Structures are given as C-alpha cells and as structure tokens.
Amino acid sequence: MSYDPSAFPPFAVTVDLVVLTVRRHSLCAMAVRRGEPPFQGRWALPGGFVRADEDLSQAAARELAEETGLRAHDPSAPAQDNGAHLEQLATYGDPDRDPRMRVVSVAHLALAPDLPAPRAGGDASNARWAPVEELLQQGGYGRDGEPVAPLAFDHARILADGVERARSKIEYSSLATAFCPPEFTVGELRRVYEAVWGVALDPRNFHRKVTGTPGFLVPTGGTTTRQGGRPAQLFRAGGATLLNPPMLRPEV
C-alpha cells in the first residue's frame, strides 16, 4: 500500500439509505424525489455526502435523522429506545454510477417501526413511503395507475440488496422487532414477518416458536386489544440478538 499523493484519484463518498418499515401489511421503503439533475424528478434513496470529519456510521445516522427524524440506535446501547436499527449494507462504486463524477456510495440499511409521515427538509411532497415491489418494478404502473420510473442511479439494485438483507436477517436474528413499536404483540410481530417475507405464517406455530425462544421476547405484563379480537399479551424485545434455532422461512 503506497501512499504517493499523486498516485490516487480523488473520490466523492456518500451514504445512501435503505429505510424500511412495515405499513398496512406491506414492506415499504423511503424514497425522496430528486430536485435537480441528473435524474431530476425521479425517485431515489435518501442520502448525502460524508463530511470531512465524520465516520461513515455517523454520516448515515445524520442523514437518517435529517430525512426521517429517526434517531439511530446506538448498537452499544440497550435495545428499544425507539430508535431505528442502522447497519452498513454494502458499498457501490461503479465508475459510471454517477454521470458527473466518481462517487462511491456506502449504503446503509435502516429498519424502523411504522411512522406518521415522512419529511424531507420539511417538504412532504418530496418524500414518501412506497411498497418495495412498486419501487423495484421497472417501468410498470403503480397502484394509482401512474407510470413508474425506475429509481435514480443504481438505487434499485441497492434497494433490492437491502430488502434481501432484511429478509434473510430476520431469519436468524431478532431484528424483526426493529419494525415494531417498543411494546408489541406476538400477532404484530407475526405480521411483520409476513409482510417482509410475503408469506402467510401459521399463528399457532409462530406463537409457540417466538415465545419458546429464550431471550427473544419479554412479557411486559400488559395486554392490548388494538388489533381486535381477544386481548393479546404485550412484549418487549429481549436481549437475545441471534436466534438459535432460526425462524424458518417457508420455501417459495
């Protein structure tokens, strides 16, 4: 590794965010509308430049706060301070991914409970939650019948990678609780799995599995009927982060 200063080309470094949540039983991602070229008017993932004195995770947490108002979860802090889970996803550095200059983007994945309304610098019309299938379908028509343009830059690929990471990670970790409010029921947690995986799960087996995994759920003592039906026990996320044995995703 030689550091002759003339030997390396300068790069711009950004962080892009795949912010996922579950709304109305479907997996949604945050998208912001680009206000300037290139890809002006198209939807893109939120993100921005890493500052000179910032760590990558700091930059991601700052962007997350700016775009969504969410505080990032300090990984060293105890669970569930209502902050979002934030982790590095992957880095994208194709020379042509930005037409203007060489940009390397360190994508991060954020998982958040369902939130009121997005804000992008206070302008709600330029930020929204959209179902990931809608954002990923190339040039189809959205739910409202409007034609859908693909995401700007290589953001469709980044989003797809983030969704895949989330889908696989809730199998063997307790990360699905990051989509839930601080207190939640087994049924709400099951609906998270169903939305993220896009499958239906047996409520009885799911209940047995999650309540039988030590450290996954801690009962708070309270109950709720906010989902209708018989009152359900409320739980908080337990200390366990790795599930062993894992949740099994039904095939196909």
Added chain:
Amino acid sequence: MSYDPSAFPPFAVTVDLVVLTVRRHSLCAMAVRRGEPPFQGRWALPGGFVRADEDLSQAAARELAEETGLRAHDPSAPAQDNGAHLEQLATYGDPDRDPRMRVVSVAHLALAPDLPAPRAGGDASNARWAPVEELLQQGGYGRDGEPVAPLAFDHARILADGVERARSKIEYSSLATAFCPPEFTVGELRRVYEAVWGVALDPRNFHRKVTGTPGFLVPTGGTTTRQGGRPAQLFRAGGATLLNPPMLRPEV
C-alpha cells in the same frame, strides 16, 4: 443529495483484502509487511488504491492477483475453475484510520485453497500466511516466541470481521468448498469446517449430512488415499450455493 462540487471533501478509496486459507489444520490469513511509514515494518492486510476507471470488485481482483497470483472467481461463471472466492466484506472510513489523509477502505474477503507460497511483488519475505489467532492477538508472543505487534491501521478489526463472516457463511452456504482444491474428499471438507470453526466434528454425522444435501457435492468417481487410511471418494462442488437446512456449528 446535492452535488455542489464545492460541497464534498475528497477521499482516497482503497481496497483491503482478507485472504483466508486453511493450512495445516488452521485458518490462516495473508499478511504483508509494510515497507514505509506509517506502521513501517508492521504486518498489514494486502490492499491498494482503487484506480480511476476501476470498479471496486475489479480493484479487489487486481490486488488479489498482484499479491497472491490468485485469479478471482467470476461469480457469474460456473464453480471451481480453481479461482478464489471473492466478495465484498465491509467498508471502513473512520476519519482517523489513516494518520495522513482521509481514506475509505472497501474491504473484501477472499477464500482460497491451500497455496504453495505467497509472493508480494515477488518478495516472499514481505508476505506470509499466518494463523488468524496469531494475527489477532494484541501484543502477545507468536509461535516462534517473537513478540507480535498488532496489525497496522484498523486491520485487526477488518480481519476479525472477515473471519467472522467466513465462519458464519460456511454454515448456510457451500462456501467451504472454496477452501478445497477442485477435487476433495469428505474428510478434507470436514477438516476445513473444523479449522474455520475451531471445533471437532463427528466424521460419521458430517459424512451423512454433506452427502445427503442435494447439490452440495458431486462424486467424480475417483478415490484417493492422500490422507492415509481407507481410500476416500473424491467430490467436486455441486451447483448448490445455499444449504438448506444449514450446517450446524456446535455451540462453544
């Protein structure tokens, strides 16, 4: 995401490589000795600057070839052309990780079969395979009694992350075959798992498991006695990349 050219600080972008192999029943990583400050004379992970017209994975493959002579496995190509498995690991961008300038390093993980001898620009004394525990122990004494200096920069953390990735990934993927030559026996594959995980596995249960997983192993018809004992069947890696159900790593 605004692109005011005056708004972003310039970064240097490098790739660092965690190259792992299994030698003499222990997990080893490639280390190179630094020829210049900072950390002159200390061991470090191989790596170098990303060039202006290079993708990140291209840069990693180029560095891998330069430092080890290994060709990287094109992920789109069929398995086992004797190239190494190469994947992106994570990106490290702490503002202080390099004392001279702002460097963001995109670390990659490479898995290779046991190789003859390393070469770093043809100079063997400046590159070696070392057991990962030896490289990761901070300021202890190596097997030869010499004091061990920690790896340069944040490379100990990068190596630890790479080792952890490899340990977990061989659980649910067929990646352990990347440590094996094109043809190998069940026992050789088992010794890979034992070296990477640092545990002993039951040869009978292991044999049942790997030969019973569809697509994991394909018999070549040949046999070998290179390990002594009764001749063992030779296998190639099958097409399967994901193991379902996974290999189970014994707890502690």
Added chain:
DNA sequence: GATCATAGTCGTCTGCCTGACGATAAACAC
C-alpha cells in the same frame, strides 16, 4: 504376512423441532 493404526462409510436409536391442525378463550359488533 500378521498386526496395528488410520480414515472412511453405513446403520441405529433417541430426542427435539417443525408443520399441520383441532380446540378453547376473550374481546367486539350486531
């Protein structure tokens, strides 16, 4: 050449986990 050490391969048994699904409980709507 018999014996031993080493590896490989095939079976058996038991316990645990999962998927399928029946049954009951506790709320709300009418």
Added chain:
DNA sequence: GTGTTTATCGTCAGGCAGACGACTATGATC
C-alpha cells in the same frame, strides 16, 4: 345471544441431528 376476530394451548406425525456401534480398506510396523 350470536357471530366474528384474534389469541393461546394441545396433540400428533415426520424429519433431522447428536451419540455412537460396526465394518471396510488402505499403509505402516514388526
């Protein structure tokens, strides 16, 4: 009350993993 919805407990069969016995086929040693 009746029906609907959701939650929760139980049962049962099949599959897989861990523990481990038994046998096989080579090379090494005496």
